[in-house]
Amino acid sequence: MRVPTIHRYKNGQRFFFGTVIGALVSWLIFLYMFGHMQEEQAKTIRKQREQIMELEKEKNIWQEDFKKLNEKNKQLLTVQEVIVKIENAEKYRIDPLSVFEVEESVKEDISMVLAKDLHLVYESRDLLKRVIINKPVKINDKRYRLTIKEIVIYTTLTVHLELILDD
Template identity: 85%
Template sequence: MRLPAKRYYKNGQRFFFGVVIGAMISWLIFLFMFGHMQEEQAKTIRKQKEQILELQKEKNIWQEDFKKLNEKNKQLLTVQEVIVKIENAKKYRIDPLSVFEVEESIKEDINNLLAKDLHLVYESRDLLKKVIMNKQIKINDKRYRLIIKEMVIYTTLTIHLELILDD
C-alpha cells in the first residue's frame, strides 16, 4: 500500500486546521460572552440583595411605628353606645312600655358618657353607680329603686339592672 503524496492533502489539511482554529476562536468568544453575562447577573443579584435588605429594614420600621400607633389607639378608645336593660320587670308585672321609658330615662342621665375615653369612664364608674342607684322610679303608683347587677365598660357601655320596691 502506498501513501499518497502530501500535495493531495494540502486542501484537506487547510480545511482541518481552519476548523480547529475556528473552533478555538469561537470557544474563546463563547467564554468571553458567557463570562460577561455571568458578571452582569452577579451584579444584578448583589443589587437585589441590597434592595431586599433595605426594604426589610424599612418594613421593620413601619411595623414598629404601626405597633406604637395601635397601642396609642387602644388607649384612646371611646364609648360609642350605651345599653341599659332591666331584667326583673316581669317579677313586678310591669308593662314593656314602662320598662322602655325607664331604660330611656337612665340612658338620658348617663348619655354624657358617649364619646368619652374608656379610661375616664372606668375611673368614674363609682359615680355612675351612685347616679343610677340613687334614682327613684315611679311606675304604676309604686316607687322602685335600681340595683346594678352587671356593668361592662368598653366601646359599648352595657348596664344590667334589677328593680326593687322602695319602702
Template identity: 55%
Template structure:
C-alpha cells in the same frame, strides 16, 4: 517671512496627517464615550424619577390608611353606645312599656358618658353606679330602686340592672 517648505518632506506630511487623523479618531472616541455615559445617566435618572413617583404614591396610600386606622382606633376607644337591660322585671309583673321608660330614663341620666374615652368611663364607674342606684323610680304608683348587677365598659357600655322595692 515664509512658511518653511515642509510639505515637500513625506515624514512631516505623515506626522501632520497622523495628528489630524488621531485628533479626529480621539474626538470620535470622546463623543462615543460621552454619549454612552449620558445615555446611562439619562436611563438612571428615568428609573429614579419613576421610583420617586412610585414611592410617593405608596406613601400617600400608607398615609391615608394610617389616618383611617387612627379614626377607627379613636372610635373603638370611646363609648359608642349605651345598653341598659333590666333583668328581673317579670318578678314584679311590670309591663314592657314601664321597663322601656325606666331604661330610657337611666340612659338619659348617664348620657354624658357617650363619646368619652374608656379610661375616663372606667375611672367614673363608681359615680355611674351611684347615679343609677340613688335614683328612685316610680312605676304604677309604686316606688322602686335599681341595683347595678353588672357593668361592662367597652365601646358599648352595657349595664344590667335589677329592680327592687324601695
C-alpha cells in the same frame, strides 16, 4: 524670519495630517463612549424616577392605612354606645313600654360617658353607680329603686339593672 512652506516638507505634511486624522478618530471615539455612558445614565435616572413614584404611591397607601387604623383605635378606646337592661320587670308585672321608658331615662342620665375615654369612664364608675342607684323610679303609681346587677365598661357601656319595690 519667515515660516517655511508646508508643501516642501513631506514629513511635516504627514505629521500634520496624521495629527488631524488622529484627533478626528479620537473625537469620534470620545463621542461614542460619552453618548453610550449618557444613555446608560438616562436609563438609570428613568428607572429611579419610576421607582421613586412607586415608593411614593406605596408610602401614601401606608399613610392612609395608618390614619384609618389610628381612627379605628381611637374609636375603640372610647365609649361608643350605652345599653341599659332591666332584668326583673316580669317579677313585678311591669309592661314593656314602662320598662323601655325607665331604660331610656337611665340612658339619658348616664349619656355623659359617650365619646369619653375608657380609662376616664372606669375611674368615674362609682359616680355612675350613684347616679343610677339614687334615681327614684315611679311606674304605675308605685315607687321602685334601681340596683346594679352588672356593669361592663368597654366601647359599649352595658348596665344590667334590677328593680326593687321601694316601701
